[in-house]
Amino acid sequence: MYKSLTFSVLSLVFVLLFSIGAVAQEASTVIDTTGAKKKYKAWIGASYEAGTVFRLNNSYPAGNGFFNYNAADIRLGWQTNGSKVWHGLSNYPYYGVGLTSAALFDDVYQVGKPAALYFFYGGNIKRWKRSGVNYEWRMGLSSNFDSNTASTWEQIIGARKNIYMHLGFEYAYQLSQRFDVAAGIGYTHYTNATLAVDSRGLNMFAPKVEFRYHLSDSRPVMVPVQKKKFKGEDELVLAFSAGAKEMEYDRAVAPEYWGKNFFVGTFSAAWLSGMSHSLKAGLGFDMGYDASIKAEMMVDNDVEKPVTVEGSDYFMLGTFGTIEYSMDRLSLVGDLGVFLLNKDVPKAEPRLYQRIGVRYHLNNDMFAGVRLRASEFSQAEFVEWSVGYRFRWTHN
Known part of the structure; x- marks a missing residue:
């Protein structure tokens, strides 16, 4: 809840x-x-x-x-x-x-x-x-x-x-x-x-x-604004995110995994198109690694069982739609994604996943951020910290 x-x-x-x-x-x-x-x-x-x-x-x-x-x-x-x-x-x-x-x-x-x-x-x-x-x-x-x-x-x-x-x-x-x-x-x-x-x-x-x-004896004067046509801009955003998560099951089962944090990493690439000076939206792809997969495969319905885990089982591929609202160097970012490829395990995430977070641009193109990843539009799963770079060009 x-x-x-x-x-x-x-x-x-x-x-x-x-x-x-x-x-x-x-x-x-x-x-x-x-x-x-x-x-x-x-x-x-x-x-x-x-x-x-x-x-x-x-x-x-x-x-x-x-x-x-x-x-x-x-x-x-x-x-x-x-x-x-x-x-x-x-x-x-x-x-x-x-x-x-x-x-x-x-x-x-x-x-x-x-x-x-x-x-x-x-x-x-x-x-x-x-x-x-x-x-x-x-x-x-x-x-x-x-x-x-x-x-x-x-x-x-x-x-x-x-x-x-x-x-x-x-x-x-x-x-x-x-x-x-x-x-x-x-x-x-x-x-x-x-x-x-x-x-x-x-x-x-x-x-x-x-x-x-x-601290000043005068209040700021809100300067009137002038209208100007928005010309538009596209950008390619590359980012790497890392976080940690813990499994949820009876602590008496497989105690070597209870209370242990597992690394989760994701490489993302997204194309965004400017809708206005502050709003942009686009599509992207995720390629991720989830170290908790072995533990999730070993603990099935709170019962430990021997399994064989292959290297490819730890990886996933997903695609997502994204929208970003910018406030100078600070941005709010929201993603809605779907898994295209991930290991089918009893406690794996559902097909849909979401992310909401903030991003701070260290300069015009390099940024760092933090996001909360969730599933089913309600279940928060873990926090991921990210760094990235964007390539920009104006609309033709």
Whole structure:
């Protein structure tokens, strides 16, 4: 259930930003305008939220009623002002880095006091003179998970270092030239990315309040945009991705494989065509290696049996459709794929697979990224880290 909920929220993030990007594209396809200052306006924020942990099975502590989760954040953010093309295309977003510290349940020693360092990106849904409604997503790495109750800790999170994700909405109001206040709601998820399959993850829902202090005595002026016809661009994207996953079965069966992480690697090649300044889509192929195949073949319906594994059994071939929404150097990427060739084993992935993630361009063509791979549009399987390069050319 928790993996289904996680992938559903990630899908919501992608659909939300894709839709908002499409609206911004329809409103104005822009070029740089004169008079814009290149210096962004920075702000610092402090927030507090208190809410509930979704109890996904009986291993979760009862907690103290609804409010069994609370967290405090400090953040450094920058507000874009239209000095670059993508500001206008994305409706003048804000972004930055933050640090969160959380406490869960009555006894913090059930899972520890997790802390996460994350990147955040927010955009405007509706803006008025002194206020606005915003969306925001975050992604980062967390640590400081620990427990004096090993069985409870294993079933809830299972790893001491995890991935942190958040999706929220807020109403922000300008109190003065330097101070803002924001109130909203958000969903937070900690996942070990299937590095410990016994766990159920942590899923929280909470209202929040945040105060922001702007470091400059003047607010950024949103530079008007000018329309320009989109000329179009094609690109060939080559990438290598690597991750790890763990099998799911009774730990009493084949104990040499229980708790072991198996390497998964994929080489991808995709052709994408630009649909607008921010949106592109295309088709690609995957060739992958999955080291867990031998263990999956040996453990059939929780019964260990001897098997002979050939070298070709570890490899798979797939094809996928892909779409990418770009925000300057940062991109959101979504893939829908189908296996053309893979070993038919009892616990192998279904024919269809999906990926959702982010990609950061180190320069114009080289990038690094992280993606969550799933199947059946609901079952999150593992996280893969990628590096790659793209070759670009303009439309004829």
